[in-house]
Amino acid sequence: MTDGQDPSTDVVAADAAPVAAGEVISRHEGMFGVSGTGDTSGFGGLVRTVELPGASTPPYGGWMDDVASDLATAAAAAGVENAVEKVVVHRDEITFFIRREDLLPVVKLLRDDEKLRFEFCAGVNGVHYPDDAGRELHAVYHLLSMTHNRRIRLEVTAPDADPHIPSVCATYPTADWHEREAFDFFGLIFDGHPALTRIQMPDDWPGHPQRKDYPLGGIPVEYKGATIPPPDQRRSYN
Template structure:
């Protein structure tokens, strides 16, 4: 395991007692490789539409496609102003060593901590670095073990889960996407002033993932909201009920398959349809 912050052999990291909060090494982007180099290692080229793979031939776990319009609206009288929106798709490729800055240190510390706890290192499916952030893609069945390792290991000490959220990477045109439903966990180490992300990829026909409430009690309401909006079932949650929508609501509003605009909105007796059902004035 790593040495303590006062050991003479450890210098130039965010663990130094003399370093103020917000110094260079407390910033993952400043401590890692140049942002342009990180992005050049993965992601779809917006001009050619080609997404490079890593040196091992791996493709990013998160799907990437060019985004056209808003919520997949096509050929309708959309008056929302988003009908002509077109953004290039982008997903970072798997990162490769050396990561740069404290990223290598934390990856080594995690590997040693997993070995010490008898957890297979394959529990970490992929590591990506993008926009100065490091993300660990975790096997669903080992999420609870990995989260507890990040919290309890003396060299990691990610004591706080600041948020749990969902992402639907489904293609609006119906193109098949492998494991399109993702759950993202934002962890903060108040001890070492570091932030990381954990991510789990799921399928819609099996949207189960272990709850991390036992490890991070703050995830209680966040997991409820992710269930409400995306339909992710957090096994072991103490009370997985709706938190934003009524208890008898059908569906999960932030899935790509949910109708644009949800349901028609009633306002002073008038009914305002969703944007994709409105007339176009041109």
């Protein structure tokens, strides 16, 4: 049944293609809870690769090049020239992936450097990519420069096994509650945070609810004889 359309070879081919600018982070097989052979619906043979926008190369366009080069200059002067892992430009938004050990000097430069002046941090958000081995946890920072009217995004990754990221509270005090929330929901530990405690969930709550391995919860609902399972156990298209 799967002759000639072996899903694994397709993926390898997609991976090897140099034109694929995206970054494959995971692969889903099957649909509606059906996987593998033995099912005649054909859903078992479906394969979907999750491919995030990959690294961009300059020129990024407009002011983004200015920010990138100003940041590179300032970082070199501060001795953290390798801070930026990669730059992703997607849908007119620029994302700088920052090595976590260099995060603190970089945010300080971004806030204080005259050409950068990102004086406003809109917050920190966690994202959990369970299949992105070694980079499961992402912390995403949205910075705004009111002086230059620009927005950038910083992304810092940490593995599940070592979920530590330095706290930017000293530079952006507003990150206080945002980091507490990311800790509460993802288990990200922000080193140097003044009081990293849970903020939304009760203090004695077990687990970190926004992680992908944390179930949504819910109970089956019975209606007119039929039983509908909770949303996270229903058949889905994903």
